[in-house]
Amino acid sequence: MTSGEVEVSERIKVVRLSGRGVYDREEIYPLLDKSFLCHVGYTINGEARVLPTAYIRIGDAIYLHGHLQNQMMHALLDGQTACISVTFMDGLVLARTGFNHSINYRSVTVFGKAERVEDHKAEILDKFIDHIIPGRAAMIRPATPQELNATLLIRIPIEEAVAKVRTGEPHDKESDYDSGIWAGVINLRTYPESVEVCPRLEADMAKPEHVEQYMAQQSLFD
Numbered sequence: 001m002t003s004g005e006v007e008v009s010e011r012i013k014v015v016r017l018s019g020r021g022v023y024d025r026e027e028i029y030p031l032l033d034k035s036f037l038c039h040v041g042y043t044i045n046g047e048a049r050v051l052p053t054a055y056i057r058i059g060d061a062i063y064l065h066g067h068l069q070n071q072m073m074h075a076l077l078d079g080q081t082a083c084i085s086v087t088f089m090d091g092l093v094l095a096r097t098g099f100n101h102s103i104n105y106r107s108v109t110v111f112g113k114a115e116r117v118e119d120h121k122a123e124i125l126d127k128f129i130d131h132i133i134p135g136r137a138a139m140i141r142p143a144t145p146q147e148l149n150a151t152l153l154i155r156i157p158i159e160e161a162v163a164k165v166r167t168g169e170p171h172d173k174e175s176d177y178d179s180g181i182w183a184g185v186i187n188l189r190t191y192p193e194s195v196e197v198c199p200r201l202e203a204d205m206a207k208p209e210h211v212e213q214y215m216a217q218q219s220l221f222d
């Protein structure tokens with residue numbers, strides 16, 4: 001894994017509220033590793049598209065996968081630069097004026113060009129599963145050659161990346177602090193809520209340990 005700051009190009013430089021920008025891979029990569037859902041920006045025939053999809057970071061690259069006929073995947077392989085965004089919403093910042101309302105968040109934006117991956121495909125796809133539900137890959141049937149052939153796996157080197165983070169209280173005009181208006185932060189959290197068992201399971205089959213451990217989490221993205 002490459003350490004240190006990425007080159008701060010004009011494309012990733014945070015201009016407004018520049019103090020929120022983070023360019024150090026050692027801070028960016030842990031944020032990427034906390035999630036498994038990103039939004040991918042790309043173009044088809046000159047039209048902008050954004051789609052959500054699962055991802056995993058391995059080393060200095062983001063990996064995406066989809067069906068062999070997936071339109072987005074093929075568009076990314078045409079040489080264009082993909083824009084990948086990951087966002088965590090941590091709190092609603094309620095200020096004394098609508099203008100100063102905000103959101104506490106952590107976000108990462110990555111730019112890079114896609115490469116098709118054929119080597120170690122099954123191993124990487126298992127890592128995808130374990131990245132989302134740790135311990136799951138070893139419990140399920142291995143992918144067949146036909147399933148692997150029907151899956152397109154791409155690697156997007158992290159050529160440019162920036163994190164942007166807001167934390168803390170509302171920031172109001174000094175003259176508004178004595179207005180008598182309530183202000184504060186409503187903290188938010190994403191957590192596992194419940195399990196819906198497949199109706200075709202045997203009635204007495206217990207939930208596996210990795211599911212129990214997943215459900216015990218108080219927060220997925222802290």
